[in-house]
Amino acid sequence: MVSYEKNKVILRNINSFKIKEILECGQCFRFDRVTDCHYKIIAYGKKLNILEENNKIILFPSNKNDFEKIWLTYFDLNLNYNEIKKNLKEDKVLKKAIEYAEGIRILRQEPFECLISFIISQNNRIPMIKKVIENISEKYGKKIEGGFAFPTVDELKKATVDELRQCKTGFRDKYILDAVTKIQRGEIDLDELNKLDTMEIKKRLMEIKGVGTKVSDCVILFGYGRKESFPVDVWIKKIMEYLYFDKKATDNKTIEKYARENFGVHSGIAQQYLFNYAFHEKIGK
C-alpha cells in the first residue's frame, strides 16, 4: 500500500482517489493544477505535489513521518470509501452522482484555515475565494518553499480591517477579524471544539460573526471531519429540489432533514458527490 523513496511517498491500490476530483469539488481552495494527474497543494504549512501515474499516487516532497502525521489523515485514507459508496449507491440518484466522480474524498483541513476560508467563501465564487486566500497567505503567512503557508492565529491577529480589504475580502473583513479575535482571546478554542458533539460545535462556531449555518457546516465537515454534516448551498439546494423534491422550491431545513434521514452518518460525503455533479453539470438551470 505505502512505500517510501527519497523525498517521496508512493501509494498503491488506493480506492476512490482522483486528485482532480478531490480538489475541484469545492471543498478546498489552495491548489494549483499542473495537469489533470498532477496538482500542487499547500496545507499544514507544507507544499505538496500529488502525481497520479499508472495505478500509483506519488506524494512529494514527503517522507514517512509527514505522511503518517499529516497526509494520511488529510486525504482521509483510513476511511473505506468503497464501502460507503456501495451503501450510498442504493439510492438511485446518488448512484448517478457518485458514478460521475468516483474519486472524490473529503479532505481533513486545518480548522483555522478552514474557518477563515469558508467565511471568505460566503456570497463568493471559487476563483475569487482562491485569490483572497492567496492574498492573505502572502501578506501574513510564513514563506515556505514554493509559496506561503496559511497564517496562524497569531500572525493573522496583526491584520487590520483596511489591510484585509486590500486582500479583496470585501465586507467579510470584519468577520475574519471577529473570528481571529475570539480565538486569540480564548473565547473559542478550535482544538477543544473537536471534543464536543457536532451540534455543540456548530453552536459555538456560530457565535462568530459571519458564521451562519452553511459556513459552520462546512467547517464541521472539512475541518473536523464530521461526515454527518450536510452543508446546503445554492448548488445543493438546486439539485436536491430538482432530483428529490419534484423540482419544487424547498427550504433548507427540509432538505437537511431529508439528507439526515436518507443519507445518514455519511450525508457529508453524499453532499460532496451531489455538489460536484450539480456544479459541473449545472443541474437545474
Next chain:
DNA sequence: GCCCAGGGAATCG
C-alpha cells in the same frame, strides 16, 4: 421582511 455590503464571474438582453 427588505435592502445593502465588495467584487468579479456568469448570464442576460
Next chain:
DNA sequence: CGATTCCATGGG
C-alpha cells in the same frame, strides 16, 4: 456589447 444577476450573513 453593456446591464444585470449571483452569492451567505448580519446590520440598519
